[in-house]
Amino acid sequence: MTAKVIDGKVFAATVRAQVQAHVAKLKADHGIQPGLAVVLVGEDPASQVYVRNKHASTIEVGMASFEHRLPEDTSEADLLALVNSLNGDPKVHAILVQLPLPAHLNSELIINTIDPAKDVDGFHISNVGLLGTGQKSMVPCTPLGCLMMLRDHHGSLAGLNAVVVGRSNIVGKPMAQLLLGDSCTVTIAHSRTKDLAAVCRGADILVAAVGRPEMITGDYVKPGATVIDVGINRIERDGKNKLVGDVHYESAAKVVGAITPVPGGVGPMTIACLLANALTACCRANGLPEPKGLTA
Numbered sequence: 001m002t003a004k005v006i007d008g009k010v011f012a013a014t015v016r017a018q019v020q021a022h023v024a025k026l027k028a029d030h031g032i033q034p035g036l037a038v039v040l041v042g043e044d045p046a047s048q049v050y051v052r053n054k055h056a057s058t059i060e061v062g063m064a065s066f067e068h069r070l071p072e073d074t075s076e077a078d079l080l081a082l083v084n085s086l087n088g089d090p091k092v093h094a095i096l097v098q099l100p101l102p103a104h105l106n107s108e109l110i111i112n113t114i115d116p117a118k119d120v121d122g123f124h125i126s127n128v129g130l131l132g133t134g135q136k137s138m139v140p141c142t143p144l145g146c147l148m149m150l151r152d153h154h155g156s157l158a159g160l161n162a163v164v165v166g167r168s169n170i171v172g173k174p175m176a177q178l179l180l181g182d183s184c185t186v187t188i189a190h191s192r193t194k195d196l197a198a199v200c201r202g203a204d205i206l207v208a209a210v211g212r213p214e215m216i217t218g219d220y221v222k223p224g225a226t227v228i229d230v231g232i233n234r235i236e237r238d239g240k241n242k243l244v245g246d247v248h249y250e251s252a253a254k255v256v257g258a259i260t261p262v263p264g265g266v267g268p269m270t271i272a273c274l275l276a277n278a279l280t281a282c283c284r285a286n287g288l289p290e291p292k293g294l295t296a
């Protein structure tokens with residue numbers, strides 16, 4: 001069987017185009033421009049790349065982008081003061097504090113200080129609770145992007161067996177909630193699950209978010225299954241730096257029905273969903289109808 005490659009790059013471009021059109025309409029009809037603030041503490045090179053990409057895409061869809069780069073030794077009090085000022089800034093509808101933060105900063109405290117209505121990452125405890133109880137919330141960008149690709153590929157997800165490998169607060173747990181919301185039968189597995197391969201082989205939908213390069217091989221997948229690879233691992237192979245997922249693409253692709261590549265799968269969708277969430281936050285803040293097809 002030849003697997004269908006789910007092209008996240010192409011899909012993300014269509015999401016960004018929808019966001020761009022909606023942003024233009026907000027401006028024309030209401031004179032409103034959505035604003036996204038990104039806060040980066042420290043000099044982590046990978047984080048700097050993401051922040052630069054986010055800035056460029058934000059401008060491209062016509063939103064205002066506010067970048068705050070703070071030194072590694074920024075105090076918790078100073079960071080909290082910045083978050084509070086962004087909370088109170090009417091031009092800022094959406095706030096993202098890049099993670100991980102330097103170890104001397106309490107990430108939970110900082111995330112929970114963001115106004116939940118502006119929390120485009122959906123990491124605030126209020127948004128986590130709202131999602132868990134099926135209420136309107138801000139939904140974490142990576143799981144939202146995965147859900148969009150799955151809905152596009154399958155139409156309805158009702159009744160399908162979904163296995164999420166990974167139990168993080170930013171991907172595994174919210175992904176499971178979203179799949180449950182779409183009426184999948186959901187299993188959350190992880191590195192300590194007994195006979196992980198057998199559990200994974202029961203999946204019609206397999207979401208790999210364990211953070212272990214190429215761990216999910218062809219032996220872990222059911223023929224015809226849909227595989228979403230959330231992993232982004234930088235490894236060295238044959239003296240070269242390479243980006244690989246949590247799925248061993250070559251062996252899995254021989255078995256499954258559809259699969260997302262790395263790069264060019266979930267990553268671009270994460271950024272597109274960040275923009276979608278910023279737009280949603282802006283519409284809600286102004287009591288306007290939300291964009292269709294861009295929310296959970």
Ligand SMILES: Nc1nc(=O)c2c([nH]1)NC[C@@H]1CN(c3ccc(C(=O)N[C@@H](CCC(=O)O)C(=O)O)cc3)C=[N+]21
Nearest residue numbers: 050096097098099100121263264265266267268270271
């Ligand atoms: N508060 C917060 N929210 C985040 O959403 C967040 C974060 N912190 N910290 C870091 C991670 C990482 N992340 C990525 C987004 C896009 C790509 C992406 O577009 N990747 C490209 C490849 C890029 C490359 O070549 O390096 C791809 O997969 O095709 C990757 C990683 C968001 N994160």
